[in-house]
Amino acid sequence: MKEGRRWLEIAGVHLVLLVASAAVLYPVLWVVRLAVSPTGRLTEAGALPIPKEFSLQNLSDFIFARDFYGRPIFFIQLGNSLLVSGAATIVGLLFALSAAYGFSRFAFPLRRAGMRTMLVSQMFPAVVTAVPLLFLLDALGLFGTTAGLVLIYATTSVPFSIWMLKGYFDVIPKDLDESARLDGASAWIVFTRILLPLVRPGIGLTALFSFMSAYNEFIMASVFLDDVTAYTLPVTLQQSVGGFDPNWGLFAAGSLVLSIPVVLVFFFVQKQMVEGMTAGAVKG
């Protein structure tokens, strides 16, 4: 009797997991199907994401595309995307780390209000800030430049990053700071030698978030960039389905290519995250 119920339980759990996995994977498989079918038409499809014909034409078209002047436009844009996201991540993290340390460890007026304000700033959709940002960047002479886009991505990721990192700083016992202070360490030594190594998992996770949101960002990039060679990949991707005869196959191939760096980054950061988490607690 008991044995039977156990089996039923296992079967039930697996059924739920299978349905959930299918729901998540179905659209992804559809994209794969579109990417490898030569016509790239949505109308030919059945319910199952299985291609009738198989071809890598879309993938190679997307990757080896050349512009009017014969430049390898995909590689230029991939470079843009990686540069912008990477730079935005690093700049954003540098600000967020020091700010999170301050918010977590020092008492100062308006500390709570500051944290709340940053949370509120996350509640506005990106479009709302697009126009003022456009004027700001124009005034700074950064309109249409990679540096301008880095600045935007870095600043928009900072509030969320501070919130996340502050959580990681908060769980590190204050005893460690105090002990280091008694040992003669300055705030800078405490920050760099004691706390930073301990928030490494948090840094990994925050970096991943920052990188992904910059890498996937489309609206700002499409508003600010006006030169094809400065485009990031999401902008190109959108343009590949423009016009009267959208080539969904090309779009799907582009989507797949676009997700590879993110998957790679996730893979490496995740490994580091797990390492960091097992680094050991203070006691117990």
Add this chain to the structure above:
Amino acid sequence: MSVALHFEHVGKRYGETIVLSDVDFRTEPGELVVLVGPSGCGKSTLMRLVAGLETLSEGTIRAGDRVLNDVPPQDRGVGMVFQSYALYPHLTVRENLAFPLFVKKVSPETRAREVERVAEMLSLGPLLDRLPKQLSGGQRQRVAIGRCLVRKPDIYCFDEPLSNLDAALRSQIRVELKALQRELGKTTIYVTHDQVEAMTMADRIVVLHRGVVQQVGSPEELYLRPHNRFVARFIGTPAMNLVAGGLREGRFEGGPIRAAVSVGTSVERVLLGARPEHVRVHPEGKVEARVRGIEPVGEAGYLHLAVEGISLDTGAATSGSTPKPGLLCASVAGRDAFGYREGETVRFDLVDERLVIFDAVSGDRIG
């Protein structure tokens, strides 16, 4: 060099909350001073004031001739062992021990030499390349002490250093710590809520309650001549018996209990304090009681006695392990404890010369 610590009218407030008020005492150089009291009594705060991790609201703390009030923590010559040990989890034992020297920019050779010296002193040699998570509680604590020793401070602070260890290890480390302190000969402040720990380790005990110093004295003074009802109940396990009664020209009367005491005046409401070992159970005793509980604990045993017509003050602040309200606790020789039966009637006397008298209203000792 060992220094004396002077606390002069020290006070600490957080906004409206008074954590410490008018703390005023001094220690001798090289003493082990235990700050003891129930949780929230301000003992840890007082230690943190010495270490410089908190700032004083009032008063002065002096180490020898030096006023510590505005000296930054790292320049006070104070080393502290935290309750959590506060080992840096990402550094090996060696790196943990060397950290204070690394911060002071001591040369790598000197650093290595000092670490070796301390490691040998605390038998940490084989553990030097391990991470804190690979150590047992006792080992972690030795590392924490070692990191303190490396700095060669003039004053050591221990914040409940034994509270995370199991009972067997605790008594062992208690002995080791005391021996180490003797060897170093440095003034040491030791915070605990455990009065047994305080009694066994201290040269001088400071009992704190609600931010106020109740008594400063040797373990013996606190045990035999407590200043007030709080100290009487807090120090000693089981706690002191406090019998309510009246005082008439040098005689105490509380129900059937009569005793001659050294106070000549008459006070209407007093408490008579008698340690369990000063309640002598014997067949010719003047007072009759019924045995309600027996605790043979080895070399001594305790009888919990119900006495008709007496009222006992059990006060909230007791640290004793056997709070049995309304029962008088008497100590008997260990073997004898097995001879008693619950419910049987016994007779006892109080040892007059050891009794203390407290004013029932103020709680202060009057004789």
